Every structure is written in structure tokens, then in C-alpha cells.
Amino acid sequence: MAIDPEQTPRAKNGRAPDVMTPGGWVSMREYPENEEVDFVIVGTGAGGGTLACKLAEAGFSVVAFDAGPYFRPLEDFASDETEQNKLYWTDDRIVDGDHPIKMGSNNSGKAVGGSTVHFAMVSLRFRPEHFKTRTALGYGVDWPIDWQDMWNYYDEAERALHISGPVSYPWGPKRGRYPLRAHPLNAAAEYLARGAEALGIKWTETPLATLSAPIGQSAPCVYRGFCVTGCSTNAKQSVLVAWLPRALKAGAEIRDLAMVGRIETRNRRCTGVHYQREGEWHFQKARNVVVAGYAVETPRLLLNSANEEFPDGLANSSGLVGKNLMVQLNQAAWGQVDDEIRSYKGPPSLAISEHWNYDDDKDFHGGWSYMSQGPLPITWAKSLAGGRNLWGQALIDEMARNNHSVGLKMVGEVLPYERNRVTLADDTDQYGLKIPRITFSLGPNEEAMIDHATDFMDKSLEAVGARERWKEMDDTCHLGGTARMGFDAKTSVVDADCRSWDIPNLWVCDGSVFPTVGGVNPSLTIQAIACRTGDRIKQMSARGEL
Amino acid sequence: MAETFPDYDVLAKRNTPSWNERTRDVIDARMAKVERPDILAERQRDTLRAVTARVVPQPAHRAPVNATALVLDKIGSDNGDGFRHHELPDVREAWARGLDAIDAEAKSRFDTGFARCSAYQQDEILASVQNGDVKAPDWATLPPKLFWSWRLIPDIVSAYYAHPSAWSAMGFGGPASPRGYVRLTTNRHDPWEASEQKNDELIPAKVRNRHGY
Ligand SMILES: Cc1cc2nc3c(=O)[nH]c(=O)nc-3n(C[C@H](O)[C@H](O)[C@H](O)COP(=O)(O)OP(=O)(O)OC[C@H]3O[C@@H](n4cnc5c(N)ncnc54)[C@H](O)[C@@H]3O)c2cc1C
Numbered sequence: 001m002a003i004d005p006e007q008t009p010r011a012k013n014g015r016a017p018d019v020m021t022p023g024g025w026v027s028m029r030e031y032p033e034n035e036e037v038d039f040v041i042v043g044t045g046a047g048g049g050t051l052a053c054k055l056a057e058a059g060f061s062v063v064a065f066d067a068g069p070y071f072r073p074l075e076d077f078a079s080d081e082t083e084q085n086k087l088y089w090t091d092d093r094i095v096d097g098d099h100p101i102k103m104g105s106n107n108s109g110k111a112v113g114g115s116t117v118h119f120a121m122v123s124l125r126f127r128p129e130h131f132k133t134r135t136a137l138g139y140g141v142d143w144p145i146d147w148q149d150m151w152n153y154y155d156e157a158e159r160a161l162h163i164s165g166p167v168s169y170p171w172g173p174k175r176g177r178y179p180l181r182a183h184p185l186n187a188a189a190e191y192l193a194r195g196a197e198a199l200g201i202k203w204t205e206t207p208l209a210t211l212s213a214p215i216g217q218s219a220p221c222v223y224r225g226f227c228v229t230g231c232s233t234n235a236k237q238s239v240l241v242a243w244l245p246r247a248l249k250a251g252a253e254i255r256d257l258a259m260v261g262r263i264e265t266r267n268r269r270c271t272g273v274h275y276q277r278e279g280e281w282h283f284q285k286a287r288n289v290v291v292a293g294y295a296v297e298t299p300r301l302l303l304n305s306a307n308e309e310f311p312d313g314l315a316n317s318s319g320l321v322g323k324n325l326m327v328q329l330n331q332a333a334w335g336q337v338d339d340e341i342r343s344y345k346g347p348p349s350l351a352i353s354e355h356w357n358y359d360d361d362k363d364f365h366g367g368w369s370y371m372s373q374g375p376l377p378i379t380w381a382k383s384l385a386g387g388r389n390l391w392g393q394a395l396i397d398e399m400a401r402n403n404h405s406v407g408l409k410m411v412g413e414v415l416p417y418e419r420n421r422v423t424l425a426d427d428t429d430q431y432g433l434k435i436p437r438i439t440f441s442l443g444p445n446e447e448a449m450i451d452h453a454t455d456f457m458d459k460s461l462e463a464v465g466a467r468e469r470w471k472e473m474d475d476t477c478h479l480g481g482t483a484r485m486g487f488d489a490k491t492s493v494v495d496a497d498c499r500s501w502d503i504p505n506l507w508v509c510d511g512s513v514f515p516t517v518g519g520v521n522p523s524l525t526i527q528a529i530a531c532r533t534g535d536r537i538k539q540m541s542a543r544g545e546l
Numbered sequence: 547m548a549e550t551f552p553d554y555d556v557l558a559k560r561n562t563p564s565w566n567e568r569t570r571d572v573i574d575a576r577m578a579k580v581e582r583p584d585i586l587a588e589r590q591r592d593t594l595r596a597v598t599a600r601v602v603p604q605p606a607h608r609a610p611v612n613a614t615a616l617v618l619d620k621i622g623s624d625n626g627d628g629f630r631h632h633e634l635p636d637v638r639e640a641w642a643r644g645l646d647a648i649d650a651e652a653k654s655r656f657d658t659g660f661a662r663c664s665a666y667q668q669d670e671i672l673a674s675v676q677n678g679d680v681k682a683p684d685w686a687t688l689p690p691k692l693f694w695s696w697r698l699i700p701d702i703v704s705a706y707y708a709h710p711s712a713w714s715a716m717g718f719g720g721p722a723s724p725r726g727y728v729r730l731t732t733n734r735h736d737p738w739e740a741s742e743q744k745n746d747e748l749i750p751a752k753v754r755n756r757h758g759y
């Protein structure tokens with residue numbers, strides 16, 4: 001009987017699962033707990049998994065922890081929305097504020113590979129000015145990193161993920177070709193394209209982290225459309241498939257089903273992490289600790305690690321840990337057409353327009369992009385029930401018209417506000433750790449952007465003959481902020497190298513370092529930052545600056 | 547409404563390359579689920595069954611969806627999907643209190659339990675929960691609109707649309723791994739997808755896909 005990866009760790013005894021073969025294994029180096037490893041990394045998602053690879057390849061000893069299971073997609077993943085709930089972070093979290101955020105499947109993964117195991121693969125670069133919104137555009141705060149610097153690391157990430165994209169990308173500075181050709185459009189994407197052309201703006205095939213040609217042991221995408229519930233064919237270039245096999249090969253150890261509960265400090269430096277695995281608490285010694293748990297778990301761990309030296313939590317002399325939580329706006333416009341759309345086929349967002357990231361003629365701050373959509377049945381039923389108050393026979397009948405529904409969904413920039421934040425609640429979870437309380441409210445700027453975007457997307461649908469149009473006004477996606485990078489210790493948590501101002505051997509490398517979130521999906525930027533951080537650590541180490 | 551996909555059954559693909567082994571296992575197990583008698587009180591289960599029947603009516607000509615059993619399973623697991631609205635209790639308690647309150651609402655309006663009300667009366671009660679204009683005092687500690695939109699609707703709708711009968715009725719392709727799809731563009735479908743009935747005529751894929759159709 002095979003072991004259940006959700007109950008029993010797989011990465012043990014000198015081997016880790018081979019994600020490319022059912023039942024397969026690859027060898028894995030292991031480090032004893034009392035050996036002080038160079039880097040402990042908490043979280044193996046877009047930030048942590050990428051950095052684990054970079055640091056191991058640079059020759060550092062690395063142990064990367066993930067609270068979630070180590071899946072082999074080919075044997076563990078079903079084509080089924082419900083079963084695949086096992087990919088999400090479903091531990092208890094309390095949400096409040098004027099617009100409480102729906103968590104879980106919407107934005108948080110709990111698996112080796114992090115949220116990229118179930119992400120939609122949209123892989124975009126920020127607009128250059130979005131790294132300097134304060135000085136270039138007059139809102140938000142500047143990043144301490146230059147866009148030119150980021151451009152090199154975007155290149156590196158795009159190559160590592162074999163991004164498939166258009167021959168020339170219509171927006172932003174001139175760039176080289178994408179590694180692989182773009183995927184074909186499905187009907188929903190054709191509708192986006194025709195709508196954009198009718199309104200006189202540009203569109204293109206979406207750059208995606210799923211293969212359009214075979215690479216190594218991965219076969220190309222088969223257009224099955226279950227991407228946000230995990231790719232069972234390994235076409236998707238998640239961190240699980242793209243970075244972690246490299247990390248293992250370079251000598252990193254990965255500990256699955258290992259929840260880090262507290263970071264230990266002595267004499268104002270980290271000494272290692274306490275983690276729970278197989279029902280028991282352990283301690284791993286480390287010279288450096290990197291936190292990469294995403295925008296809720298990262299501040300939660302820093303706050304839960306408060307001790308006598310750091311009574312307000314680690315890296316928190318600025319008081320900013322947990323603050324400036326940002327989501328991205330994910331509102332949509334939908335309509336009915338005579339054509340058969342059947343948007344369940346193919347990756348959900350095969351066409352995109354970034355027009356409104358690059359056009360500043362708007363009466364609000366920030367940018368947004370929009371993409372074609374392909375919701376699976378449960379997601380669509382919840383949209384209809386929530387957005388149009390349908391239930392009973394009305395819901396069933398409307399569901400039966402889904403093959404003629406077509407929609408567009410925005411990814412919109414939310415501004416950083418200190419009142420939107422992650423704090424600790426008094427309740428505890430299954431590990432005995434205090435659970436997070438997530439407080440979120442939209443501001444007038446966000447409301448204005450939502451109006452602008454939903455009106456525009458509605459017009460695009462109208463222009464291609466969609467009828468019975470409606471707007472889905474209540475959806476968010478992607479998290480950011482809560483441990484922002486910046487220029488000084490007073491106004492930020494980490495510096496441009498993701499190193500904490502307060503504790504020199506504590507680092508944060510994930511979506512929480514974003515000072516602003518821009519109007520594109522974040523994961524390529526997170527991976528580019530991780531690539532940069534890896535290089536910076538290597539340089540600093542060579543100069544004896546660690 | 548007449549069936550849109552009368553000759554289509556997702557389950558017919560169970561033994562084709564559209565279903566991998568893992569998918570077969572989880573869907574077989576799901577369809578075999580019966581109502582657990584150890585979750586909630588009997589009266590609450592009766593109410594839940596009646597609520598489910600109104601919120602997601604059974605498909606007309608297909609095997610019934612065991613939505614109540616699936617919701618009970620979820621209540622039993624007490625798994626809240628990773629977030630809890632600060633004004634609502636945990637899954638199990640929210641459901642127990644919510645079902646009691648719906649029953650109490652039926653009594654205050656129609657002097658009988660929810661399960662014994664007519665379909666028309668039941669819909670009126672459910673609409674009052676949805677809109678928040680409730681009468682029963684039980685709602686004082688459970689905001690009806692939040693219970694409706696954060697618990698009742700997502701849980702029931704997710705259970706119903708996890709079942710192959712519901713997928714077949716809406717013409718959804720269903721499981722699709724390792725074989726995905728070939729024809730992605732407007733008005734095209736693969737032979738293993740649902741053909742749609744239009745003006746009483748069923749146009750199979752091989753006709754539909756002919757050039758110039
Ligand atoms: C449905 C969906 C679709 C998406 N689509 C896109 C898209 O198309 N394009 C895009 O760019 N982005 C997309 N995203 C967002 C993207 O996946 C995330 O922004 C990104 O993965 C975040 O990276 P991260 O490293 O910050 O965190 P994650 O990738 O979430 O990784 C964090 C990891 O840390 C682990 N962890 C947390 N705390 C602990 C702890 N204390 N101990 C041990 N382990 C811990 C978690 O288990 C998790 O595996 C999508 C997200 C979702 C949910």
C-alpha cells in the first residue's frame with residue numbers, strides 16, 4: 001500500500017519523490033539537525049523554492065521546509081475541483097474588515113511548490129514605472145530595486161520556466177523572444193481579441209508557464225483546463241516541477257509536512273527554527289533563516305516568533321510586519337453569446353490586454369490588466385450564486401448555458417494601506433500556533449478602478465455581441481505586502497536584497513516583500529526577486545558580508 | 547427547461563484516456579457516499595435535505611446527485627476552506643445553528659417545521675435568509691445574510707457540482723487527463739465532448755466540425 005503523502009512525509013531516508021515518474025524517487029542529501037546549515041528556508045513556493053535552487057547551486061547547504069505534502073502530479077492529481085482542495089492552505093484563518101478576503105483556493109497553497117502548484121501560469125513582467133510608482137507616477141512607494149536590474153532576472157526566470165509567449169510583446173521596453181511559441185487561442189481568448197480590436201486597443205497571447213513543446217521529461221500542455229487545481233501532466237512549470245528537482249540535484253534537502261512554528265534568536269541573530277513533523281517538535285540549527293511563507297504566513301511566523309529580545313516579533317522594529325497587505329482586484333464581466341465557447345478547455349487565460357497598465361489617462365492611481373476566463377463548474381456555480389443571487393431551478397438552468405458564457409477578468413493594483421494587515425488571533429491551530437487574523441478594506445481608489453475596469457470589460461463584450469451581460473463585483477486574488485522591502489529600517493522590513501534590517505541573518509523572500517503590486521500577476525516577479533537574492537547572497541558571501 | 551445535452555454522459559468517459567486512475571478512484575468514492583447518520587441531529591438533517599432540494603433541484607433525467615450526503619461529509623470534517631468570517635462560527639456550529647434557525651423561521655411563519663412546508667413556503671423562507679429579513683430570534687447570534695452567502699450557498703453548490711450528473715446536465719467536459727482537448731476554437735468540439743441540442747436537433751461533433759458548417 002502506497003503511503004499517503006498528506007499524512008506521512010515522503011522526502012526522507014536519503015530520497016525525495018521524483019515528480020516526473022509515478023512512484024519514482026530521486027536521491028536527496030540530508031543534514032542532521034545539530035549541523036548548522038547555511039540556510040534554512042521556510043516555504044518552497046515561488047520565492048522559497050526558487051531561492052533554494054539558487055543557493056544550493058551556489059554551493060550553500062540548504063534545508064527547505066514546507067508545511068504541505070510532496071506530490072507527484074502524475075499519480076496524485078485527479079481532474080477534479082473537489083479532490084484537489086488538498087493543494088490549498090485550508091487551516092483556520094479569521095477574516096474581517098469591510099471587505100473580508102476569501103482565502104484558501106483563492107490565493108493560498110500548502111504543498112511543496114507552494115501556490116505555483118495550482119496557479120494559472122500567467123507570467124508577466126511589471127511595467128518599469130511600477131517599480132517607482134512614487135517618483136514616476138505619484139502614488140504608492142518606490143521599490144529599492146531598479147527595473148533594469150529586474151529585467152535580467154526576469155530573463156533568467158522566463159528561461160528556467162520555458163515560458164511560451166507571443167513573438168513580440170506589445171507593451172513595455174523591447175524584449176527578447178519568449179523561449180517557446182505561444183499557445184493557440186481558445187474561443188474565450190478569441191472573444192477577448194475581437195473585443196480589444198473593436199475598442200482599438202492591443203491584445204496578445206498570454207505568456208504562460210506551461211509548455212508548448214516537449215522539454216526534458218515534460219510533455220506539452222494537453223489543454224485539459226484544470227490548471228488552477230493542479231496540472232496532472234507536468235506541462236505546467238510550477239516550482240515543484242521547474243526549480244525543486246534542480247535544487248535537490250544541487251544538494252538541497254526538502255522537508256515536507258514540516259511546519260515551522262518559531263524562529264529562535266540569540267544575541268539578536270537567528271540560530272535556527274522549531275518545526276513540527278510527524279507530530280513532534282524539532283529544532284534545526286542554521287546560520288541564516290529565510291522566511292518564504294507568502295503574505296499571511298510570513299508575518300504570522302515573524303510575529304509568532306516574538307521573544308524577550310524581540311517582544312514585538314522578529315524584524316519588526318518598524319512596526320510594519322503584517323501591515324500594508326495587498327490583494328489584487330479580480331472583478332469580471334460576463335455575457336452570453338450564440339457561439340459555443342466551452343471555456344473549460346485550455347489554460348484559463350490564453351489572451352490578455354495590458355493596455356490599462358500602460359495608459360495613464362485615468363482618474364485613479366494604479367494599473368490593471370485583463371484576461372480571458374475559463375471557470376470550472378464549482379467556481380462558476382459559486383460565481384452565479386454569489387454574483388447574481390441565483391439558486392434553485394434558476395441556477396441549474398443558468399449552469400446549463402455555461403458553454404455559451406464568455407467573460408473577462410481583471411488583475412488590478414490595490415494600494416498599500418497600513419490598516420490592511422495580518423495580526424495574530426487568540427485561537428490556535430492544529431500545531432498549537434496562534435492563527436492569523438486578516439483585516440482588509442478597499443479604498444476609494446480601488447472602487448474607482450473596479451468601476452473603470454468592469455465598464456471597459458463590459459464594453460469589450462458588448463462590442464462582440466454578448467448579451468445578458470453582468471458584472472461580478474466581489475473577487476480578489478494574489479497577495480502582497482506585509483514585509484515590504486525599502487530604503488531604510490524605519491519605513492520597511494527588509495532591504496533590496498530581502499535581508500531584514502533588524503536581524504542580519506534573517507531574510508524574507510516571497511510575495512510579502514512587494515512594496516506595491518502593480519497590475520500584473522505576481523509570481524514571475526517573485527521568482528525574479530528570488531533569483532536576484534540568490535545572486536546577491538553569493539556576492540555578499542564572497543565578500544564576507546553575510 | 548428541456549435537456550440541452552440529452553445524449554451526453556460524462557461517466558461514459560470513465561474508462562477512456564480522459565480519466566486517470568486517481569480521478570476514477572475519487573469520483574467512484576464520492577458517488578458512493580451516503581448520508582452519515584452521526585453528523586448533526588436527525589431533525590437538522592431533515593432540514594438540510596429539504597434546503598438542498600430547493601437550492602439545487604435534482605437533474606430531470608439523470609441519476610440523482612447525493613448533495614446532502616456530500617454536505618454532511620463536509621460538516622463532519624469541520625473544514626472551513628481556510629477562512630472564517632469573523633462574525634460566523636466554525637463550519638459545524640454554523641450549520642447546526644443555521645439549520646435550527648431555518649426551522650425556527652418556518653415555525654414562526656408557517657407554524658410547522660421547514661421540512662414539512664410546501665416548496666413555495668420553503669422558497670419564501672430561504673429568500674428571507676438570503677435577504678436578511680428574518681423573524682425568528684435564533685438569528686440574533688447568526689447573521690442570516692452571512693450564513694447564506696459564506697456557508698449555505700458555497701457548501702451546497704460545491705457539493706452538487708462535484709457530481710457527474712450535474713456535469714453532464716451542463717455539458718461540461720468533465721475529467722480530462724491525460725487526454726485533454728484538441729479543438730479549442732469557437733463552435734468546435736471534440737467527439738468526446740457534449741453535443742448540444744438546438745431547435746430539437748442534435749449536431750454531433752463530426753458534423754459540427756466540418757468546414758463551413
Ligand atoms: C488559483 C490561483 C491562481 C494563480 N494564478 C497565478 C498566475 O496565473 N500568475 C501568477 O503570477 N500568479 C498566480 N497566482 C499567485 C501565485 O501563485 C503566488 O503569488 C505565488 O505562488 C506566491 O509565492 P510565494 O513564494 O510568496 O508563496 P507560495 O507560493 O504560496 O509558497 C509559500 C509556501 O510556504 C509554505 N509555508 C508557509 N508557512 C510555512 C511554515 N510556517 N512552515 C512551513 N511551510 C510554510 C506553504 O505551505 C507554501 O507552500 C495564483 C494563485 C492562485 C491561488
Ligand code: SF4
Pocket residue numbers: 210220221222223224225226227230231232233234235236346347726
Ligand atoms: S491545460 Fe495544460 S497546463 Fe493546464 S492543467 Fe492541462 S496540461 Fe496542465
